[in-house]
Amino acid sequence: MALYGAPIWADSLCGQRNAAAIRRPQRAIAQRVARAYRTVSFAAACVLAGAPPWELEAWVLGRVYDWTAAQRALDRRPDPIERVEVREEAREAITRHRAEDLASATFGRRTLDAIGPVLNGWLDRRHGCLSMHLVQETPKCHHCEAELDTAEHTLEVCPSWAEPRRTLVAVVGDDLDNDLDDRFPDPFH
Incomplete structure (x- = not known):
């Protein structure tokens, strides 16, 4: 629900104030998913929960939407395989961006340093929910x-x-x- 209409509003999250507005509820949700202390930082809670920041997810949705719209403007029917490739390219871009953000994060360093060496494997895991x-x-x-x-x-x-x-x-x-x-x-x- 948080990402409803994301392709339309994703670009407005460039400013810190707008990004902070969407991070507050995501932090609370990520803390609950991870069963973490309420003092756990946004970055650490999202990593523990395996959830990328919503503004990055919104950016991916926006890129896919823009590509689809461009295809339709050229009177082409968007190819589902190409659409998946566009989505994967955008996800790879946000994964690199996220790794840089996590490396420079001030709060949650212990958690981020512990998960950092296995970050991709942690985020790609398909089983095993946290049970702290x-x-x-x-x-x-x-x-x-x-x-x-x-x-x-x-x-x-x-x-x-x-x-x-x-x-x-x-x-x-x-x-x-x-x-x-x-x-x-x-x-x-």
Whole structure:
């Protein structure tokens, strides 16, 4: 529903203000799909949910629409195979653009850095929905009863996540803190 009429209005999303208007609801939806904390950034939530930003999706729809209109203006019937090729070319363009945007994103760096090396595979996956065990209903940890269950608590402290933590540390090293407390204050204080 969010992309209804996208070929008509896609080009008006060039400005930050218009893009922000469509990103607000997408962020909330992506956070729910990923069962993420409400403080998870737009970029990280979209990557976790496997959903490209709607303004990029709208751009793809606009390019396909423009191509179809150009074909009809030449009195040609748009070839379905060519239409798929046009759509795929546009998707490849937004995938490259999105990778650049994610590389320069300020917020959600931990998530983006973790998924970055396998981004294409992550986005192309066809099975396995996310089922994070941290659906936040209270500020307490559901696993160890710590008073505050934050992303940092889960990543660095909670005993229930010791084995996945060891696997992560083996790959990225011991520094899991990375000074995030300064950039992302605890939402419960």
